[in-house]
Amino acid sequence: MEKNQELEWVEAQQIEIGVDLVAAAKRQLQFLSAVDRSRFLYESPSLERAIYRYNAYWLPLLAKHSESPLLDGPLVVPFDCEWIWHCHRLNPVRYKSDCEELYGKILDNSNVKSTIGSSCSRETEEVWNELYPEEPFNFNSTSESQEDVSKVLSGLEKYTKYDLVSAVKRQGPFFYQVSRPHMGNEIFLQEAVARYKGFLYLIKSNREKSLKRFCVPTYDIDLIWHSHQLHPLSYCKDLKKILGVVLEHDDTDSDRTKGKKLDNGFSGTTKQWEDTFGTRYWRAGVMYRGNCPSPLVLNPYSASTNTIRDDVVSSQDCQNIVHLPELKTVEVLLEFVEVKNIPEGLKGNLFVQFMKSQPDAIFNSKWKLSILSETGVKQVASFQCEPKGDLKLELICCRSSNIPITRTPLTLGSVSLPLGLDDILVPSSKLSMERWLELKPVSDHVSSKPISLRVAISFTVPHPAQRELHMFSSRELSRWTSFLPSCTRMQRSKGWTQVTDEAGNDVINLQLRDSLKAKVGKNNIPTSKEVIGIKMSGESCHLAEFVKTGWSLIDGQWLLDLQQKSSEDDHLFKLVGKRLVRFYQGRKLDYEPKNCEKHNREQDFMSAIEFSAEYPYGRAVALFDLKFGVIKIKEEWMLVPGILTAFLLLHTWKKKGYNSLTVNEEKLEADTDHERVQKSGKEEMTMNLTNLSSSSTDLKANVSEGIAVVPIKEEDSKENITMSLNQDKLSSHCDQNTVKSGGRGNMVKSGGCGGCGAGGCGSECGNMVKSGGCGGGCGGGCGNIVNSGGCGGCGGEILAKSGGCGGSGGCGGCGGGCGSFGYKTAQPNEGKQTDGSIAGKELPAACGMECNK
Known part of the structure; x- marks a missing residue:
């Protein structure tokens, strides 16, 4: 931040607001949550x-x-x-x-x-x-x-x-965009108020210069703006004092086509903000999340004494069986703004490779990102990681070699960026940082002046991470032992399944076998099957048994009810304890695909949805990928019943399918031969661990939340191959046919924003390189790395050219071209709103919102 930019920010913070906006925002979030129920x-x-x-x-x-x-x-x-x-x-x-x-x-x-x-x-x-x-x-x-x-x-x-x-x-739809865990945090809201004042300051500057600009907020700013408007007398008084008029909140313009009012609004706001204040406008956790998930039920759930039981298993009881250490996550938004003091002859193809310096259960690979000052293209990375350790940055130059089309990478220097809790949550951090970092040179190359890299990074407040567990049968492990050292501790007898956590650590071993229970008395109903577990302590325990209507789990505290489903919705079966969990085929609610993924894999997934008085329309608590044996679990109480349910389903998945999940116990036999990816050796192991499903023409990623999907390979010298992002973060994504790995979206695009514009909002349908606009949405289709097309018909633009996603047509209205890959690219905010919501509500970048419909 230059001195004049710093003075502009200080002046913006002098704006007086007659309302406690932090408290007002908390009340608004509480009220919107009640309305949503x-x-x-x-x-x-x-x-x-x-x-x-x-x-x-x-x-x-x-x-x-x-x-x-x-x-x-x-x-x-x-x-x-x-x-x-x-x-x-x-x-x-x-x-x-x-x-x-x-x-x-x-x-x-x-x-x-x-x-x-x-x-x-x-x-x-x-x-x-x-x-x-x-x-x-x-x-x-x-x-x-x-x-x-x-x-x-x-x-x-x-x-x-x-x-x-x-x-x-x-x-x-506004509540869905602001209902994330960090939105009600005190530090986050205080910074949001400061950014709201900066937003008003830009509008004030425009009026003083008689400039007609359509300013577009990000979602944190929009939340505070809404909170201010809910106090009408104060809002009118404050805005007349600041601007001379009552600022209009125009939420009626919904055309987010490239080049239209909303599209241009966000890119203009981003540029004006960064030119005026010298800091990044985009922030972690404030960008577009994608369209609101489709509802599962029309009528709200009402508690029934016949459904909910009092003798529920507590989280402490679960920990006696399965104990996972606490795992927290933060969302990170990273941008490399500028580099200086590059030696002569090495300028040109520069990028930054980054990774965690310490093992991270959530983010554990190397990725790369371009530099704004070098490419002229705004490219950001959004990912999730544990709030600990350092982020290691390496500046790399891809030099031309004597061999055509190949480039030799040269590491110019490196530096570490701390991401520990003490670094993120200190009041002075304000959940963001932008500074020049001096790189430590490599031994074989030292310049007269130290190379410096200007890094902009922001984070959300840490919150409990979704857990990702993996199931491996004994037959699979016999082939993969050399690739999974921890698997050598598992019993190898037929029928055993090992459950591991994100880092590959053992969690529990399970076996489905004939019941050894003897029939005693008339009231004792015998079972023919039971599930036995071996804890990591070596202690064995009885976890489930087949009963008349399904499976009794954890000494009868949960019932996996496999009776004919109710006609009220299309759920397949339910899990009943003190909580009610219904299971649906496919990815539902928070797990709903946000990108152009093909829907022919929906039958591989099953979503667990909790219904309660607090969540009458349901909330997603777990997702089973039955093809790959991956379980994602959001709530601790769901760990043991979720693992057992997934384990039982995996035994019927390949041979019997969903239609065979009936009360007939013969259909739930110990099938340890369910298929996975039809490959062998190390390649098969790699694909399973990263949860990738691939083919020669369509490489998709089903990675854990927050992990991007285009890793850098040692043999890959292609320039500027960036990564795609988690599907529910900055934007929607497309299945991209990258060189070696597929991607759900892109690391670069992000856009998204909050709400109406002081004018509306623009957006961006980003390609693999450029960013998407905050607030605008993108419905455009997305092509692959080689050519266009894609779902919804990304119109004739290849990724090496500019062009934005945006037009309509194709799958759900995807159209327009995909932006450039590494050369001239479309500018931020090229896109088209896809849900008719208020300006600034959608973010974009990689085409895809419409493609899911």
């Missing part, structure tokens, strides 16, 4: 009914209370009315004009409390009942009569003409 307010007829109640009862009540308080304490807004009020206030200019037209002044929330977490609603309910005896205070979505729903607003004396139905539709 009550999705009847997203759709008709409940939505229309809530809009009627808002106009007919809530606004008049609020107007009376603002004139003369109706009770001593604060007024509590009914839940349904609060949601409509929330969406109305997020168009601050329209809300202001509506209030002034209908009630003569802005109706504020200064003496109003939300029903969420409020303990003083009784007084408000009494006042409500006196004024509106025919209308209950609490909204009941299940008791709507057709007569109630058919009430029309035109019969009211005062009501807003603003299209609140459309406003709700635009705001509905």
Whole structure:
């Protein structure tokens, strides 16, 4: 950051806001979470009914209370009315004009409390009942009569003409983008407020220079912007003081085609921010997550005493069987901005190779990334890793050799970047860093001046990592022992399956065998099969037995119920304890593919979805890749039942398939010969460990969350081969046919953003090299590394040329060209919105949101 840029940032932080925006953001997140658990307010007829109640009862009540308080304490807004009020206030200019037209002044929330977490609603309910005896205070979505729903607003004396139905539709997807664990963190929100002030400062500068620019926020900024707008009097007062006018929050423009208003908005905002403040605009954890997952059920779950049991296994009980050490993860966004003091003759093809200097269970390979000052292309890497150790950076020059089309790599220097908790969470870090790092030269090459690399890196707050477990049968291990040293400790008798963690450490050994249990008494139901486990301590334990309707797990504390599925949805079977878990074929909810992956592998996966009063529409807790024996588990309580369920399913997978998961015990026999990738030797082992499925024409990655998929090979001297990203991070991805490894997206693109623009949002459909824009979405298709095409028809651009993803057509509307690979590339934010949501809501970069539909 230059001195003048530092002064600009300091001046931006002098902007005064009359609201505690950190506290307001936390309240907003809590409220949006409650709305998301009550999705009847997203759709008709409940939505229309809530809009009627808002106009007919809530606004008049609020107007009376603002004139003369109706009770001593604060007024509590009914839940349904609060949601409509929330969406109305997020168009601050329209809300202001509506209030002034209908009630003569802005109706504020200064003496109003939300029903969420409020303990003083009784007084408000009494006042409500006196004024509106025919209308209950609490909204009941299940008791709507057709007569109630058919009430029309035109019969009211005062009501807003603003299209609140459309406003709700635009705001509905917002919570998914901001519902990540780090969003409510104090440090994260404080920095988000500082960035919001910087965002307002840019708009202020544009107005002072009479520049018409459409500024687009990232999701952290947009969360704070929304929080400010929810306090209408303060927002109007603050913005008039800062800008001279009330800043409009335009969420109606949804055309994110390349070159359009939203597309250009984000790239312009990114450039202006980085030129003005000298820091990176994109941040870890604030970019587009992809489209909201498709719902599994239309009607919310309601607890049943016949379903949920009290004698549930606790996480401590699970640890007695399987104990995994704590594993935390952070999301990292990395960019190499500039390099200086490069010796003459070595300038040109430079890139940075990076890896963790210490073993990392989540991120354990080498990857490379280009440098902005060298290529003129904004390229970023987004990945997940453990918050410990150092990130080792090596500056490499790919020099031309005498052999055409080949290049000889030369390492110019290296430096380490600490990523420990003490480095990330210190208040001064603000979860980001941008600085010049002096490289340590290699022994055979020393320049007169030390080479320096300008590195920009940001992180999210550490949170528990999803666990990834791998299952290997004894037959597989007999072939792979030399590649898996830990496997030598496993018993080799027929029928044993070993379970290992992310680092290859033993977790437990399992065997399905004929039951040795004798029949004793009339009430003792014999079983023909049982699962035996050997813990890492060497102690054996009885883990499951086949019973009348399925499998009893962990001494009957869980029942894997294999009875005919209910007609209420398409789940295959369920796991019942104190929690209810239903299993669905394919990748669902958070595991839903975000890229252009072909769907013919969906039958290989099974998603475990928990339903409860807290999560009435379900939340993903585990994913089974039955083809490769990989289990991803998000919750500790799911570890043991999840492992046992996956183990039992693997024995029926290849020979019997999903349709054979019935009560018939004969179909759950010990099948240790289920197939994996049809390869042999070390190549087979490598593919299994990295969880890659490959063919000569389509190389896909199914790697653990946060790991990119285009590793650098010693023999690979191709220039600028970058990596793809985790599918649910910066952008959507395409299956890319890279030279040696496939990718789910790209390491470079990222885009994504938050929400409406002070103007809208732009986006980018990035290719393997360029970045995607924050906020805009990309629906464009994506080609492979060699040519275009791809799902949705990436239009005739190859990766060596520029072009953005964007147009429509093809699979779900993918179209347009894919951006350049390493030469002239498309600029950030080339893309097309794909879900019709508010500006800035989507991120892009590698084409793909539409391709999943």
